[in-house]
Amino acid sequence: MEILDELSALHEMDRKKDFKALVNQRIIHHSVEKTDLVDELIRQVFTGLIAIKIDGDSECFLIDVRTYPGRQPEEPDNEKVVRGSRDGFVENIIVNTALTRRRIRDKGIRFEMLEIGERSKMDVAIGYIEGIANKELIDIIKQEIKQIHTDGLVMTDKSLEEYIVKQGFNPYPMVRFTERADIAAEHLLEGHICTYIDTSPSVIIAPSTFFHHTQHAEEYRQSPAAGTMLRFIRFTGIAASIILLPL
Structure with missing residues (x-):
């Protein structure tokens, strides 16, 4: 009006x-x-x-002139920390990319918008830092997304993962999910690629290894000795659960 x-x-x-x-x-x-x-x-x-x-x-x-109903950024329930930021991703892709850009004010950061779904027209953004991320991997992810032919992507992040990741019979996760903006920004600086999906508070981080799934945001705010010790204890617990339980 x-x-x-x-x-x-x-x-x-x-x-x-x-x-x-x-x-x-x-x-x-x-x-x-x-x-x-x-x-x-x-x-x-x-x-x-x-x-x-x-x-x-x-x-x-x-x-x-769009305004979407939604909640304010708040700390994710499954990634709480004692010290650190209390803002997390929400269901709005514009807010999520803004939270990431707020932490990385670099001219090389890129968010390439794509669209998925013949009917749903779901917005997807591929985030990376030019000059740090692997260009071949970026092209592979974009090509996989462009080859998706479906009516809609209602289940968002998990459905997209199944389309772009050829997991086969591998039981281990091939990508990492996070709802924390600081974790996503940290992985971008390490050369990873983050995929943002509209209506989803989770971001897909690729590539990822087994060790990425044992990390926690709290370790980044500890001293090197304390963070290393916490991670060592976590690895020891994983090894013990695999070796000792069958005995």
Whole structure:
């Protein structure tokens, strides 16, 4: 309504001028794009954008005024720490990428947006730092995502993992999930690739090894000796559970 009020308040002389220029000048606090494709127009309207069509013009203005219901970033229940940040990922992909970018203010950080689902049109972002991440692995993940043909990706992160990871009969996890923004940022700095899915508070981290699944955020906030000791105790417990239990 605010946009319509702004445009309807134009004087008669202003309306006779270039209407495209007036829209760009008047609607300055919103993201405005132009398109002349009907399919693109329909897709963007279904995602929450509003469209302004000028009589006699082949192009249409798409204005982003979306607001999604959601919760505020809070500490994940399964990754609590004694010391450290208390903000975690939510179900909004824009908020999640912003939480990551807040921690890595580097010109090389990239978030490439893709779309999955013939009907759901789910947004997926591939996050990495250019110059650190493996370019071949980035291309492989993007190619696997582009080859997904399905009506929808309702179960989000787990469904996407099954599409892009050829696990076979391997019982061990091939990727790592996290709901903490600091953990995702730390892995990006180490050269990993994070995949963000809209409506999911979890981020897929790849590649990952067995040792990545034994890490905890608390270790990053301990002294090197204490962190190493905690990890050694954890490895000892894993080995004991494998070797001693059959006995």
